[in-house]
Amino acid sequence: MDFAIDPSLQELQARTRRFVAEVVRGYENDPRQDGHGPHEALRDELVGHAREWGLLSPHAGREFGGLGLSHVAKAIVFEEAGYSPLGPVALNIHAPDEGNIHLLEQVASPAQKERWLKPLVEGRVRSCFCMTEPAPGAGSDPSMLQTTARREGDEYVIDGLKWFITGARGAGFAIIMARLEDGNATMFLADMDQPGVRVERLMDSLDSCFTGGHGVVRFEGLRVPAADVLGEPGQGLRYAQVRLAPARLTHCMRWLGQARRAHDEAVAYATQRQAFGKRLIDHEGVGFQLADNELDLHSARLAVWHCAWVLDQGHKGRHESSVAKVMCSEAQWRVVDRSVQVLGGSGVTGERIVSRIFRDMRAFRIYDGPSETHRWSIAKHIDRQAAKAGEGA
Incomplete structure (x- = not known):
């Protein structure tokens, strides 16, 4: 391993540190946050500042407006952002969006990237990742999925209950894990504002750093076009x-x-x-x-x-x-x-x-x-x- 940090990364590290010190920390006592995380208005304001500083979504590929950081470079920048609880929110590198951006870059089709990934990288929407379920469903063991997706023509119909879904309230879209009729897990992309999706409630938790909190989300007869399967069916x-x-x-x-x-x-x-x-x-x-x-x-x-x-x-x-x-x-x-x-x-x-x-x-x-x-x-x-x-x- 080479522990040397090249000059361009040193500059990015220093810029991130200055941004957190000069901008982000001033918002730490902002009233627009509660037990379920920073409010959307606060998040949007912070994202706007990061955009002005050239620090928004630095982990994303350059073709989508990010900086295309390597994993080692992310380690340096993300630590600096994390110096404030609001730093990852500002840079758009918090869970679940950070992980969803990585997944979509690796797996999504060109059309899916244009529809969902691009606005996510630009900080214009948030997302959530719907895998975890109440017992006896999936938790640490994702193979225990209870949420189902049955094929009807050119659509899949999804039914199931998810919980501890970070960022669910206010998310623009979801990546949903469900099992097909043959039992194989599959991922689906779906907008959150359509019939068949309901955020039933927010769960009270120790942490308060994620915009949108942790939600209980029910899918009832949610219809997802086959074109919105993420990757290949059965590869969830x-x-x-x-x-x-x-x-x-x-x-x-x-x-x-x-x-x-x-x-x-x-x-x-x-x-x-x-x-x-x-x-x-x-x-x-x-x-x-x-x-x-x-x-x-x-x-x-x-x-x-x-x-x-x-x-x-x-x-x-x-x-x-x-x-x-x-x-x-x-x-x-x-x-x-x-x-x-x-x-x-x-x-x-x-x-x-x-x-x-x-x-x-x-x-x-x-x-x-x-x-x-x-x-x-x-x-x-x-x-x-x-x-x-x-x-x-």
Whole structure:
């Protein structure tokens, strides 16, 4: 791996850092946000600023107006954007849109790209990804899909219930995972404002960083033209991996920025606040926690960069993304938890943004597969490697 950052990427990193510091952070206490995320008006205003700074949708291909960043370049830019909870919203790199843009670039037809991908990259619409279902439906195991799609002439009729659908309220379109009559999973594209689609309610959750919150979405007799099948029928599970492996990693990138922000807040406090005759940082009980933060931030960044490098080499990176997801989500959580502890009473109040990061960060250990699912996947990989080694002995 080459850890050198070329001058053009250094400029982009610095520009993103300035944008977050000079523009985005000024909106962090804007009243146009609640327990279900930033309101559409706030999101649109932030997107407009990012567009003016030349930072909108930097991960998207240049042919659609993005910067065509490599995975390693994304790691650098996304961390800087993540320094504020509103940074990923402004740059249009938050879930689920970031992952949907990647999937559509890889799988969508030219007509589908023109209809759905182009406005998504331009920040004119939002999207959602409808896979997760209440029990006994799909969750960590997508093969448990209950939502059905039956063929009727040149259309498919979709019926089913989805939940924890991030960004559902206000989304312009959805990517829907459903199983065909032969049981094979398939992805469909559908506008959200048509008959047969209903956002029943928003779910209350710890986090509040995603525009549109997390919704419960019901499909009843939704008619989707066969031309709006995303990719090939029956290939839904394979396309899910096309989306999810990089999406796990970009979560790690964004949350690394927020963990760094929490740590910086704690350091600033510990170097100024006095207790028992000296600064907090001079007490080992505090200083050692900040030292451990540095260790966790460093290891998380190395995990992100390594996985990004693997993906840039053209590998699928499923194993590496699982490793990065577990390492980063747990290390970054420890950083934020310690930062709250160092900040004391102010760390658990709205006086500090760290309490907001704390609530948002906890869910990261569950999004895109909980740590336990990824550890199971890692263990299976170890078993396969051991079997290969035994065959070659």
